[in-house]
Amino acid sequence: MKKINVQMVDLMGQYDKIKSQIDKNIINTIRSGKLINGPIVREFSGNLSKFLEVKHVIPCANGTDALQIAFMALGLEPGDEVICPAWTYVATAEAAAILGLIPVMCDVNPNTFNVTSEYIEPLISEKTKAIVPVHLYGQSCDMEPIMNLAKKYNLKVVEDNAQAIGCKYTYSDCEAKLTGTIGDIGTTSFYPSKNLGAYGDGGAIFTNDDNLAEKIYLAANHGQNKRYHHKIIGCNSRLDSIQAEILNVKLKYLNEYNNNRNIMANNYNLAFEAIKEIQTPKIIKNSTHVYHQYTLKILNNKRDELKQYLLENDIPSMIYYPIPLYKQEAFSKFVEQGFELTNTEELSKSVISLPIHTELENSNQDYITEKVLNFFK
Numbered sequence: 001m002k003k004i005n006v007q008m009v010d011l012m013g014q015y016d017k018i019k020s021q022i023d024k025n026i027i028n029t030i031r032s033g034k035l036i037n038g039p040i041v042r043e044f045s046g047n048l049s050k051f052l053e054v055k056h057v058i059p060c061a062n063g064t065d066a067l068q069i070a071f072m073a074l075g076l077e078p079g080d081e082v083i084c085p086a087w088t089y090v091a092t093a094e095a096a097a098i099l100g101l102i103p104v105m106c107d108v109n110p111n112t113f114n115v116t117s118e119y120i121e122p123l124i125s126e127k128t129k130a131i132v133p134v135h136l137y138g139q140s141c142d143m144e145p146i147m148n149l150a151k152k153y154n155l156k157v158v159e160d161n162a163q164a165i166g167c168k169y170t171y172s173d174c175e176a177k178l179t180g181t182i183g184d185i186g187t188t189s190f191y192p193s194k195n196l197g198a199y200g201d202g203g204a205i206f207t208n209d210d211n212l213a214e215k216i217y218l219a220a221n222h223g224q225n226k227r228y229h230h231k232i233i234g235c236n237s238r239l240d241s242i243q244a245e246i247l248n249v250k251l252k253y254l255n256e257y258n259n260n261r262n263i264m265a266n267n268y269n270l271a272f273e274a275i276k277e278i279q280t281p282k283i284i285k286n287s288t289h290v291y292h293q294y295t296l297k298i299l300n301n302k303r304d305e306l307k308q309y310l311l312e313n314d315i316p317s318m319i320y321y322p323i324p325l326y327k328q329e330a331f332s333k334f335v336e337q338g339f340e341l342t343n344t345e346e347l348s349k350s351v352i353s354l355p356i357h358t359e360l361e362n363s364n365q366d367y368i369t370e371k372v373l374n375f376f377k
């Protein structure tokens, strides 16, 4: 049988195409000696702020720190509640919990995988201070109703944009904004496999608010805006210069990378269209999609069998996420015993993500679709 070599993410294939620029820039950075907070870090944050059309981009060490720093900058206090999806990567709720905040777990729409204002509103209490929408797999949450809700209840909005950089959301009046720049603060991750990935850890925080930008900057830099003058208790969360060089190169290709992901997603969609056991990704009309993940719902309870079958055919696949947050031991103290959310439960049993990345070759994608179709024959 034909053997293929496909990975969920192909960082080496991508590197080969930009190697000369990357290598030259890394060496120049090392030779400059400015390894932390070098001029390239400022240059990259300037370029990213242009790309996102947001006033301030404050780089930091990773996407989890970015969330924590956002909560710190908003002045949230232990015991404050933040509403976040139960269906997300652990970091979203963890960054809140480590500050003593209470993550209130919200169910998600079973078709878009994202929180909506309908699921959020009933969870709002006197203690609620913020909403943390996550633009999961690369598609925006329906932000307009969420922003209206935040206004009505006087809540802050922190967008976890780790999976959706470059995704565009359009308001009903046709105003369009990139995700991460809609709420009070947006955060992202440059983890290598993210759509804009470094060759190590990295993250960033965005805001249009000058006052918040100052607080974010302080929180990420030991509480200082002048060396050895510490105004608040902060943390140490920096993007190093070498990662900034890499990101600066890759940012130029981000739209192209996201376009490639869309082409591949369309190929999959067409191939699976007629299979009634498969639900292909559903996109709301106000959002584009950057397909950080291409995630199917398998409707006949055979998700695990499909995963196994693909594995036997050398095709990797992933379950994002196998266990809802409220079933994690670490988060058990935030929920009553036996707590379950209907849609989140269903998703944990039905979703599967297929390889989608900027270097996936057509022949390999054809092989993957052929095998998936074969499974449902």
Ligand SMILES: *Cc1c(COP(=O)(O)O)cnc(C)c1O
Residues within 6 Å of the ligand: 062, 063, 064, 065, 088, 089, 091, 092, 134, 160, 162, 163, 188, 189, 190, 191, 201, 202, 203
């Ligand atoms: C990756 C990710 C994070 C965390 O980013 P790190 O850089 O790994 O800390 C946070 N939220 C979501 C939704 C993510 O996918």
